[in-house]
C-alpha cells in the first residue's frame with residue numbers, strides 16, 4: 001500500500017506516528033461534478049454533462065466507500081449507462097491492482113495493471129492517496145471525482161432524464177435529518193471502525209472504540225421507533241450505514257478489534273441489516289470473499305500471518321421483523 005508524490009509511487013503505510021497514534025483520513029482531492037447538462041455542481045464545482053456510456057466506475061468490491069456507489073448505480077438503474085471495473089481484493093505493495101488472477105475484473109477500458117496508473121493518467125504529477133471508488137470520464141480521460149459521498153449524490157439525480165428512474169435517496173424535505181445522521185455515522189461508524197482498527201496507541205484505540213459503540217447504541221435506539229434512519233423512507237443515510245454494518249461481524253469485529261458485541265447482538269440493527277441485505281438488488285452487491293480477503297490479507301501490520309478466518313456464519317437471509325414499523329420504501333417509487 002502506498003501513495004503518489006508528484007506522480008511517483010511510494011510504498012508506505014499510514015503515518016499514525018505524527019498524529020499521536022491516530023489514523024487520519026486524507027480528504028478526497030478530485031471533486032468535479034456531473035449534472036444533467038453539465039452545469040456547475042451544488043457548491044460551484046466544475047460540471048460535466050450526464051451522458052450514456054461516458055462515465056466508468058472503478059471500485060473494489062471489498063471497500064465500504066466504493067460499495068455505496070455500486071448500490072446507488074444498481075438501485076438507480078444505471079448499469080447500462082455507467083460501466084464498472086473492480087480491483088483484486090488484495091491491496092499489496094503496488095496498491096489496488098487489476099490482476100485477473102487475483103480476482104479483479106481487469107480493466108478493459110484503460111488496460112492499466114494498477115489503480116494508481118488511472119491517477120497518473122489523469123494527472124502525471126498527482127500527489128495523494130490512491131483510493132477507490134474513482135469515477136472516470138472517457139471523454140476527458142481522467143478521474144472526475146473520487147469522493148464516494150459526492151458520487152452517490154450525482155448518481156441519485158444527474159442521470160434521471162436518461163433513465164427515467166425518479167427514485168430519490170436525498171429528498172429535499174429530509175435533507176436536514178439525513179445530513180445530521182450522515183455526519184454522526186460517518187465520523188463514528190463508517191470512519192470510526194477504521195480509526196479504531198488502525199490506531200497504534202492503546203488510548204486512541206479505546207477512545208474510538210467507545211465512540212463507535214456509543215454511536216451504534218444511538219442508531220439502535222433510533223431504529224426502535226422508525227423503520228429507516230430518516231424515518232419511513234429509505235434514503236442514502238441507510239445505504240451509507242449498510243456498507244459498514246454488513247462488514248462488521250465478518251471483519252471489523254475481529255480484524256479491527258471492534259468487539260464489544262457483534263451487530264448480530266443488537267436486535268434492531270441486526271433486523272435492519274437483514275432487511276437492507278434482502279432489498280431487491282442489494283444482495284448481489286455484497287461479496288464476502290472480496291471483503292474478507294481484502295482486509296485480512298492487505299493489512300500486514302494488523303494481521304501478519306494473512307490467515308483469512310473461515311467464520312462467522314451470518315444468516316443475513318433469515319427473516320427480519322421490520323414490517324412491525326411503517327415503511328414507505330424509496331421516495332418516488334410510486
Ligand SMILES: N[C@@H](CCC(=O)N[C@@H](CS)C(=O)NCC(=O)O)C(=O)O
Nearest residue numbers: 028063065129130131132146147148
Ligand atoms: N473519501 C473516500 C475514501 C475512500 C477510501 O479510503 N477507500 C479505501 C478503500 S476502502 C482506499 O482506497 N484506500 C487506499 C489508501 O488509503 O491508500 C471516499 O469515501 O470515496
